[in-house]
Amino acid sequence: MVDVPLLELRGIEKLFPGVKALSEMSFAVQAGSVHVLCGENGAGKSTLCKIINGIYQPDRGEILINGKPVVLRDPLEARSHKIAMIFQELNFIPEFTVEQNLFLGNEPVNKFGKIDWAAMRRQTVALLEQEGLPYRPDTKLKDLSVSDIQMLEIIKAISYQANILIMDEPTSAISTKEVELLFRKIAQLKSQGVGIVYISHKMDEIFRIADEISVLRDGRLIDTRPASELDIETVIKLMVGRKMESVFPEKKPQAPGPVLLDVQKLSQGKTFRDVSFQLRQGEIVGFAGLMGAGRTEVVRALFGLDEISSGTISIKGQPVTIRNVQDSIEHGVAMLSEDRKRYGIIPVRDVKENMSLSSLERVMGRFGIDHREERKRDTEMSRRLNVKTPSLETLISSLSGGNQQKIVLAKWLLRTPDILLLDEPTRGIDVGAKFEIYKLITELASEGKAVLMISSEMEELIGVCDRIYVMSKGRISGELQRKDFSQENIMKLALIG
Amino acid sequence: MAQRFSDMFLAFMSKLTSKYSIYLILLAMLVICSLLSPAFFSAKNLSNISRQISITTIISFGMTMLIIAGLIDLAAGSVMALAGILSVAIYKATGSLVIAMVTGIVIGIACNLVSGFVVTRFKTPPFIATLAMMTSARGAALLYTNGQNIYQLDQFVIFGQGDIFGIPTPVIVMVIISLVTWYLLNNTRFGRHLYAIGGNEDAARASGIKVNQTKMTAYAISGAFVGLAGVLFMSRVNAGLPNAGIGFEFDAMTASIIGGTSFSGGVGTAMGTLVGAFIMGFLNNIMNLLGIQSYLQQIIKGGIIVIAVAYDIMSKNKKTASQLGNIEERGKEA
Numbered sequence: 001m002v003d004v005p006l007l008e009l010r011g012i013e014k015l016f017p018g019v020k021a022l023s024e025m026s027f028a029v030q031a032g033s034v035h036v037l038c039g040e041n042g043a044g045k046s047t048l049c050k051i052i053n054g055i056y057q058p059d060r061g062e063i064l065i066n067g068k069p070v071v072l073r074d075p076l077e078a079r080s081h082k083i084a085m086i087f088q089e090l091n092f093i094p095e096f097t098v099e100q101n102l103f104l105g106n107e108p109v110n111k112f113g114k115i116d117w118a119a120m121r122r123q124t125v126a127l128l129e130q131e132g133l134p135y136r137p138d139t140k141l142k143d144l145s146v147s148d149i150q151m152l153e154i155i156k157a158i159s160y161q162a163n164i165l166i167m168d169e170p171t172s173a174i175s176t177k178e179v180e181l182l183f184r185k186i187a188q189l190k191s192q193g194v195g196i197v198y199i200s201h202k203m204d205e206i207f208r209i210a211d212e213i214s215v216l217r218d219g220r221l222i223d224t225r226p227a228s229e230l231d232i233e234t235v236i237k238l239m240v241g242r243k244m245e246s247v248f249p250e251k252k253p254q255a256p257g258p259v260l261l262d263v264q265k266l267s268q269g270k271t272f273r274d275v276s277f278q279l280r281q282g283e284i285v286g287f288a289g290l291m292g293a294g295r296t297e298v299v300r301a302l303f304g305l306d307e308i309s310s311g312t313i314s315i316k317g318q319p320v321t322i323r324n325v326q327d328s329i330e331h332g333v334a335m336l337s338e339d340r341k342r343y344g345i346i347p348v349r350d351v352k353e354n355m356s357l358s359s360l361e362r363v364m365g366r367f368g369i370d371h372r373e374e375r376k377r378d379t380e381m382s383r384r385l386n387v388k389t390p391s392l393e394t395l396i397s398s399l400s401g402g403n404q405q406k407i408v409l410a411k412w413l414l415r416t417p418d419i420l421l422l423d424e425p426t427r428g429i430d431v432g433a434k435f436e437i438y439k440l441i442t443e444l445a446s447e448g449k450a451v452l453m454i455s456s457e458m459e460e461l462i463g464v465c466d467r468i469y470v471m472s473k474g475r476i477s478g479e480l481q482r483k484d485f486s487q488e489n490i491m492k493l494a495l496i497g
Numbered sequence: 498m499a500q501r502f503s504d505m506f507l508a509f510m511s512k513l514t515s516k517y518s519i520y521l522i523l524l525a526m527l528v529i530c531s532l533l534s535p536a537f538f539s540a541k542n543l544s545n546i547s548r549q550i551s552i553t554t555i556i557s558f559g560m561t562m563l564i565i566a567g568l569i570d571l572a573a574g575s576v577m578a579l580a581g582i583l584s585v586a587i588y589k590a591t592g593s594l595v596i597a598m599v600t601g602i603v604i605g606i607a608c609n610l611v612s613g614f615v616v617t618r619f620k621t622p623p624f625i626a627t628l629a630m631m632t633s634a635r636g637a638a639l640l641y642t643n644g645q646n647i648y649q650l651d652q653f654v655i656f657g658q659g660d661i662f663g664i665p666t667p668v669i670v671m672v673i674i675s676l677v678t679w680y681l682l683n684n685t686r687f688g689r690h691l692y693a694i695g696g697n698e699d700a701a702r703a704s705g706i707k708v709n710q711t712k713m714t715a716y717a718i719s720g721a722f723v724g725l726a727g728v729l730f731m732s733r734v735n736a737g738l739p740n741a742g743i744g745f746e747f748d749a750m751t752a753s754i755i756g757g758t759s760f761s762g763g764v765g766t767a768m769g770t771l772v773g774a775f776i777m778g779f780l781n782n783i784m785n786l787l788g789i790q791s792y793l794q795q796i797i798k799g800g801i802i803v804i805a806v807a808y809d810i811m812s813k814n815k816k817t818a819s820q821l822g823n824i825e826e827r828g829k830e831a
Contacts, residue, residue: 305703329705343703346696348763357693358704360686368684411704 004067006031006195007052007083007164012061014047021047022219025061029164029195034186036198036206036227038239039216039430045199048216049166052197053085054078065164084162086153086170094142098135099124102156131155132181146339147174147291154182158189165189166197171205172428175291175456183209201430202457203232215239236431248463249439251446256466257281259317260450261333261419263302266311271297272474275311279419279450284441286465287454288490293471295454296338299421303335304328305343315419329358331419334412338424338454340401344408347397351389352378354396354407359414381410386436402433409440420444422453426460438464458487472496518808519757519772526779534786542782544665550778551667552733554771555726556749558678559719561770564753565682566715567695567762568623572612572630573723573749574742579638580604581727585737586641588653597653598728605724606717608634613716617709631746638739647737657733667729674722679767681718691715696763751798752777755805776805 005028012025022044029035037045050056052063054072062069065081072078075085092101099120108119124137133151141149150173157165171179186196186209200206206213210227215238222238261279266272272294279285287295301308304322313320315331322328328335337343346354355378356363363374378392385406389399396404405425412420422441426434441464445451455461461468468480470493478493531538556573563570584601588594608630615626659666682688690711693701702708726745731737756773758765780801784794 303703325703325705326707335703337703342697342699344700346693346700346763348696348759348761349692353689353692357689357701357706360689364686368680369686369689371684 003030005029005064006066007197008064008067009048009052010062010064012048012051012058012063014044014051014056015059020219022051022058025216025219025221027214027221027224029197030211031163031193031195032190033211034190034196034198034209035212035214036200036210037214037216038200038206038235043216043239044219045216046168047219049085049168049197049199052078052164052166053083079160079162082161082163083166084157084160084164085166085168086157087168092141092149092153095140097138097140098128098144098152099137101141101152102127102159106160127155127159131158131185145292147178150174151178151181154185158185162194164195164197166199168199169201169428170198171200171202177290179205201428201434203235206235207232239431249435249442251284251442251464251466254282254446256283257448260315261302261452262314262317264312264314266298266301266308266313268297268301268306268308270474272301272471275471275474275476277469277476277479279452281418281448281450282445283467284445284451284453284465286461286468287452287471288458288461288468289471289477289494291456293494294474295471296423298471299335299423299452299454302328303333303421305335329415329417332417333419333421334415334417335421336405336408336412336423336425338427340404340408340427345396345404347395349396350393351382351387351396351399351407352392355381355392355410355414358411362414377414378410381414382407385410385413385440400430400433402429402436405429405437406433409437413444418449420449420451422451424454424456426455426457434460458490461485461490462487470494519755519769519776523772523776523779526776530779530783533783536786537783544663544668546775546778546782547668547671548665549781550752550774551665551671552726552730553745553748554671554752554774555667555674555722555729556745557752557770557774558674558767559722560746560749561753561756561758561765561767562678562682562691562715563623563719564750564758564760565695565762565765566691566712567698568616568712568715569627569750570609570612570716570719570723571624571627571746572608572634573719574745575631575634575638576605576608576720576723577727577730577742577745578739579608579634579641579727580724581731581741582638582642582647582737582739584724584728585647585650585653585731588650589647592652594652594655598656598725601728602721602724605720605722605727607720609716609720609723610713613713616716617712635739642737642739644739646739648735650732650735650737654732654735657729657731658735667733670725670729674725675767675771678770682767687711687714692763694762748777751802754802757809 008028010026012022013020014022025044025048027035037048039045047056051058054075054077057073063072064070070081072081093104096104102124103120108116108123110116121137128135128137133155135144135148150170154170170182174182189196198209207227212224213227213230213235214224215222215235217239257280259278260281263278264276266275275298277285289295297306300306302313302322304325304327313322315333320327320331322331346357352374356374360369363370363377365373375392382389382392387403387406387410389403396407399407425441426437429437441451441453453461453465462485466482468485468490469476470478470480470490472494477496480489480493527538536542556577560570560573580601583604584597587600588597591597612627612630615621615629616623655666657667661669682691690701690706693704693706694708694711698708727742730741752774753765753770754760754773755776756766756769756771758769777798780798781794784797789797
């Protein structure tokens, strides 16, 4: 007897005006297994997931659940077929509490239609306890961190008791500890016969949980194989259609220059204390640590987005006061936020305007903005960063995450800063674009800029940095030189305290 | 091949209609109105329409800038009345047209700076802050005049009733203000900053934009336009009316919205607003020419606003989808 797959897609085709986003897409998910989708951004993974979740309707082909063809006109219909999806972008209402968000659209009501708050509280507490999450049900979501919210999204989807669970990069914003929690959950769901579609860019993760792996490229299925028959090299090769030379660019060793940024005993209330470090010209310095160690808070304060309570900052040997973002920009500092959607892009404006935003004074002609000069400069910059966009007038929100990130980076490079603070510069970006970002960071350092880079991916820090500071519980718990780089050494320091 | 050609034609048309849809609607209205009433398409009637819409349209340009930055001004009508009244009073006291004009503009700026200060300093929602200003400014206008109209304005009427080469002065002012707005939005850092703030205030701040200062400037400029409108209005009616301009802020918003300005912020153009104002002007005019009852006219106008905005939102959604398509297309080429 042949197993009927839990979910099967046959010959799915999806057209957007003027382009085929998916063609001849066929794949199947067996009950109790994890099917990982790999592919660069724009390969069609998200479109495929949105079709399974009923957000998009395919133009051709059919979807079968337990061997029976179904039509999924909207997410509610998908939910009625026990399909649930965890989105890459967070969907939540900041002013609502944990329990309100968990039960949004699904609130328990009594027979008069009034929300049964007591039942909601009971169920929330039970759910949180069951999943081992330490949140209070009445905390507002705006008071939680990105990773907490992502965990909530995950348990929310699980709480629908779906048979088919789609996870679109569920670990892009959560810490190592929570990843373990998620993987245990996935194992448990598998044993209950749930079929999981899992999208991720993180190769180590993929090989830990995948039963089957499908690689997509340019809207087509390149190959589906059992995970046991594949290795990282092969998957990357299938994804990009060429073999990666090395995941990290070669960096010419060079003697570090003078100290550009000197931070002494920087403190901010309870978030971080006595943080002292230096950045030299031409150096890439990593900041490692677990989620909540205070890394983001330190760079935000350095950039003038938050206030500090004590400590001194010197730039190029001069003590400076940074009260706001303008002050730090004046001193040649630039920052890339971990939260690109909130602090990086103006979604409703085009590529050019986003790129020019911080450096318009450099293209002012006699009659205001010199549009020709601006276009020339922005074109050069987008060529240099290899930004893939139909034109400079394309809305930034319609580009892939990697291209958006390059544009935000371009915005700062157009100001020719001396010090770059990069907070998770490769979050939510596909392998090819990641490599480009690494290459760019390396180039910038060799041009004489000082780069501080926060990352939760230790491999990335080890591959790119000259030195790594490790933070733990708001303090710098250690500094590692290149010869001492190893995931074990970083982890040891990250867990101190 | 034929299939391919017709696809390309459709794509071309959809691009044309989405980018210039508002102009096409204006053109269509011009044609339809001309067919409906022979009196419509004449130099005199078109000149009349221009004059009728000129004052609210001047306010509209300031409103457009505010809405682009995610702000709003509910006080425009009241501040216009106050500025106009004080301008008239100064004229009667000094006899100087220049001082009167400057007074009107300065009052407009001052009132809006107060609103802007409340918005930026106390983080009051712009809706509330300007709602308060709406009440206060109206009160001030009525208090100053004791609720009485001011008459006998002599020379003061040249602002609103005069013409240059046969074109009514308010229309000329409207055109100048539209050019000023266009310039500010397209060619200055201030303009770009307005779009950025309205599109994503957090990102704008993190990009080094002085958010509060930009908002204050937007309120000030919009206040100057409102003050100017006040002077023109009082001059045109040849009286200082403390109850003038009730509801003008909504007419101003209507023109902005019809012209494609998004209430979510970050989107809008000066030319769109001008076209939006003309669309509303044509509509009012043709309904009058056709003798449609005036209460019914209001209902029709309401319907038109809903249709225009719904269409705009739908076509934008489509546009985003097709742009997404283009990206994936490029991905294939690369």
